[in-house]
Amino acid sequence: MEQATISVERSMASGARDVAPIALAAAVIGVSFGILARDAGMGVVAPIVMSLTTFAGSAQMAAASVMQDGGAVAAAVGAAILLNLRYVAIGVSVAPSLRGRRARRLAEAQLATDESWAIAQDHGRVNRERMIGAGLVLLVAWTGGTVAGVLGGSALGDPATYGFDAMFPALFLALLVGQLGDGRSRIAALAGALIALLLTPVAPAGVPIIAAAAGALIALKPPKEPTP
Amino acid sequence: MSTTWLIVLVVGAATVALKGVAPVLLGDRELPAPVARVNGALAPALLAALVAVQTVGDGTALAIDPRAAGVAAAAIALLLRAPLLVVLVSSAGVAAAVNALT
Numbered sequence: 327m328e329q330a331t332i333s334v335e336r337s338m339a340s341g342a343r344d345v346a347p348i349a350l351a352a353a354v355i356g357v358s359f360g361i362l363a364r365d366a367g368m369g370v371v372a373p374i375v376m377s378l379t380t381f382a383g384s385a386q387m388a389a390a391s392v393m394q395d396g397g398a399v400a401a402a403v404g405a406a407i408l409l410n411l412r413y414v415a416i417g418v419s420v421a422p423s424l425r426g427r428r429a430r431r432l433a434e435a436q437l438a439t440d441e442s443w444a445i446a447q448d449h450g451r452v453n454r455e456r457m458i459g460a461g462l463v464l465l466v467a468w469t470g471g472t473v474a475g476v477l478g479g480s481a482l483g484d485p486a487t488y489g490f491d492a493m494f495p496a497l498f499l500a501l502l503v504g505q506l507g508d509g510r511s512r513i514a515a516l517a518g519a520l521i522a523l524l525l526t527p528v529a530p531a532g533v534p535i536i537a538a539a540a541g542a543l544i545a546l547k548p549p550k551e552p553t554p
Numbered sequence: 555m556s557t558t559w560l561i562v563l564v565v566g567a568a569t570v571a572l573k574g575v576a577p578v579l580l581g582d583r584e585l586p587a588p589v590a591r592v593n594g595a596l597a598p599a600l601l602a603a604l605v606a607v608q609t610v611g612d613g614t615a616l617a618i619d620p621r622a623a624g625v626a627a628a629a630i631a632l633l634l635r636a637p638l639l640v641v642l643v644s645s646a647g648v649a650a651a652v653n654a655l656t
Contacts, residue, residue, distance in 0.1 A: 347638040354646075368558045379566030384608070389561055399557055406565040410572050412600055417576035419593040422584055424577045431581075432574040444601060450594035489649030492624025495608035496645030499625060502601040503632050511598040518599030519606040526611045534611075538603030545595035546588050 334455050341446060341459030348441050349463045351497045352383070353471035358485035359386055360475015366394035370476050377472040381439065381465060383494070385409040388531055408532025415539050416443050423454040437461025444501040510545055517541030620656065624649030 356377065363373035368390060380386055385406040392402040420438050424431045437458050446457035485491060506512050518541035525534035585593065609625045610616045627648035631641040 347642070350639065351642045368562075372558045372562045376562045376566060379562070380569045382569055384604070385565065385569065389565055393558070393561065399560055402561050403564050403568075406561075407568050407572075410565075410569050413569065413572040414575060415593075415596055415600070417573050418580065418585070418589075419596055421577040421580040422582050424582060428578045431577040432570070435574045435577040436570060438573055440601070440604065444597055447597055450590065486620070486653055487650060489620065489624050489646035489651075489653060492609075492621040492628075492645045492649030493642050495605050495621065495625045496628035496642055498601050498604040498608065499628055500632060500638055500641050502598060502605060505598040505601060511595055514595040515598035515602035519602040522603035522606045523610070523616070526607055526616055527614055529614070531611075531613065534607055535600065535603050538599055539596060541599035541602070542592045542595035545591040548587075548591075 337453060337455030338459035341442070341453070341456030341461075342463045343459075344445055344456075345442065345460035345463050348445070348460075348497060348501075349467035351493050352441065352464050353467040353474075354490055355383055355494055356468045356471020357475035357479065357482070358490045359383065359390065360472040360477075361479030361482060361485055362387060362394065362475075363390045363472075364476050364479055366390045368393065373476050374469065374472055377469045378465070380406070380410075381436065381468065382410055382413070383468070385532075405531050408530060409535065411532065411536045412539065413438070415536075416440075419443070420452050420454075420457070423452040423457075425454065434458060437465070439464055440498070441501060444505065447505065510549070513544050514541045517544060620649040620652035623652040 359377070360373055363376075363386075364370075373386075373390070376386055376389075388409050389402045389406040392405055416438050417435055420435060420443065421431075424434050434454070439461060442457045442460035442464055443452065445460050446453045448456070482488075502515060506515060518538035521541055522534040522538040525537055529537070584590070605625070609621055610618060612619070624645040628641050628645035631644045636644070
């Protein structure tokens with residue numbers, strides 16, 4: 327029992343440590359969100375509450391930019407929910423690794439983000455402790471960045487001036503490179519990118535990303551026996 | 555209730571539900587082998603889609619702008635096996651420089 331506790335703590339610590347550079351990027355992107363949210367007239371407290379509860383960068387950015395453009399409530403909510411539909415699929419992949427009663431599983435699932443889920447990948451499974459450790463660090467960084475953005479953002483100006491808008495895709499690219507171990511994951515990645523690009527001009531934001539999950543269907547076929 | 559708070563609460567509640575629906579309903583039972591394999595391939599498919607859309611997506615249009623230069627710089631840094639922090643700083647730095655020059 328003692329031993330098990332120690333190894334759980336080690337895994338959480340390893341997740342927290344490995345996510346540190348990602349968390350720095352999340353904090354910077356959180357600053358961008360805070361600036362955008364303030365510009366969009368969301369005030370000070372609402373963007374911070376949103377970072378704590380929604381805890382999903384692209385959906386929050388989408389909701390804030392719809393508000394900034396004067397879009398309808400339904401459009402802002404719809405865009406954010408479409409972007410977060412991928413979390414149903416992420417939830418399915420996380421489910422077998424979570425422990426305990428339903429309320430606890432629901433709470434632990436909230437710490438799944440694109441980044442914590444990606445770095446917790448362990449031979450086709452999700453390492454629960456690594457995901458929790460990484461998720462907690464990301465939650466603090468993301469919310470801290472948002473606070474800094476809404477409070478001090480006006481001094482910084484447009485996030486694009488600093489190239490912050492390129493950090494998001496660069497971060498996902500770095501996470502992707504770590505996932506391309508075998509031929510099938512490369513085909514899945516290629517298919518996912520193509521589906522998303524082809525749908526972007528014709529589908530509402532968020533739909534291209536969730537449709538790209540179809541790229542993973544390549545793995546329905548059992549792996550070939552290794553040839554000697 | 556203001557529009558802002560309505561959006562924050564609805565999006566927050568929806569996201570909690572989306573993240574939690576599978577873990578709550580499926581429990582910790584193991585997934586059938588084909589589903590588990592598809593799950594293993596989900597990370598590369600979704601991450602690649604996020605890279606693509608956030609590099610050249612601009613609302614419902616495609617656009618080549620300073621972000622593309624920043625992501626190209628990140629790709630080079632990754633090829634050189636640079637640490638993640640270097641990858642991220644070079645993407646922001648190059649995108650900012652191209653943004654300033656154009």
